[in-house]
Amino acid sequence: MAKTTKAAKSANEIKRLWLTYPKKAIQRPAIYELGHKFKVVTNIRQASVTEEVGIVSLELVGERTEIKKAIKWLEGLGIKVEPVEINVIEG
Amino acid sequence: MKVKHGFFTSLKCRECGRHYPKEALHVCEFCFGPLEVDYDYDLIKTVLTRDKIQSRPTNMWRYRELLPIEGEPTIGFQVGFTPLVKADRLAKRLGLREVWVKNDTVNYPTLSFKDRVVSVALSRARELGFEIVACASTGNLANSVAANAASGGLKSYVFIPADLETGKVLGSLVYGTNVIGIRGTYDAVNRLCSEIAGKYGWAFVNVNIRPYYAEGSKSLGYEIVEQLGWRLPDHVVVPMAGGSLITKIHKSFKEFVKLGLVDERECRIHGAQAEGCAPIVNAMKIGADIIKPVSKPQTIVKSLAIGNPADGFYSIQTMRQTGGWAENPDDTEVVAGIRLLAETEGIFAETAGGVTVAATKRLVEDGRIKSNESLVLCITGHGLKTQEAVANKCGEARVIGPHLREFLALLDRKD
16 A cells, blocks of 8 residues: 555645544445545545544545545535644634 | 754654654654654753743743753743732632632733744744744634734734634734635635645644644643642643643643652643534543534634644543543623623633633532632633624613713612
């Protein structure tokens, strides 16, 4: 996995994201589906799942437009997608 | 010639413990965990004493060995060492014996605790060679970056949601900063700002400079200990937005104990959020480790309305480890809290202060804070910044003509 990521890095953009799954989306293999629907490399770094919520830290590598489409698709499933810096805006 | 100190040694991942060089980094490349500053406490212990601290000027830099800069500070010489007010009248109303208010409503120069974090962030940014500083904010942070950058001669950019109230925008514009309003949802603005932070060689204080920035909050904790006569109180109540402040106050207490500057004792640290956006409190109350984000915050307490708090998990750890608790008063209680503090102590706090007072009231009523125990309230910003929250809720001026008889009649009236 690390090798693929490194190769892809040279030509593509890298996005580091936190995904937050609502209860209804927890059992859906969304990241597997994402890898098939869009030309992006998915690399899970951390995951934590309870009955109420699922949280995954995910690296996406691919062309900018493809990453944008992939994020939009995830959001369409009700999954909250944020940069790993979450809450860049402060009070 | 500037002397470089070796007191802070590296950045360290809070999750997996990996070490990183002291650069503008904020996320662990391996696990995406947040990076935190690591110090050489053995070295600090050899040089930092109570006497040495007390001999220094009364600002936050009197604890400089525990703040992450290598040379001398270049920004924020007047920041910190705000009053710790003995609040006897408030204590009486709460039914407690000993209450103190750590009054950061008068922090210099922008009347909130953010001047502490920004002073460290900008001093460090300058050491790292940055010429442009930036932040994304809806209020206090933007004001502080704009003001402190101006005083330090740094160019600054402040990113805000485009629909922000005019007063808040003006509070940054006046310092000559570049204010960029962004149209879009809160999430969209967050995403764009994180992209901007990664793309340009700027010091984004709450993104790539965040590990340094966050350490500035510790000065609030050091000051509490010193101003209490080098002791820890029984309880501290802290407002929570992203949750960083409460964890840093805990860290400051632990560091002082480790360095032998204060005796170890039980000190319960409690957190406060508003009911309309209380992801950390909700998780704490149900005993969960994972924070369930609040997608649409609905509260007058805008400065704490962070739906997915970056340090939420660590805040819960702090409260659990210290035996503290969390409370989430509603907006009516918040306004009552602002008024209670103002009417008893003459301190006009912003809405976050109202949350802190109202949460304290609940903690006392639930028996979590006993009448004979000591308590410190962290009041972090001035009420002039959020006047709309109490507008029409404090009564009105009674108007009379310029005649003594009208004044006497007014005094005689019962209403």
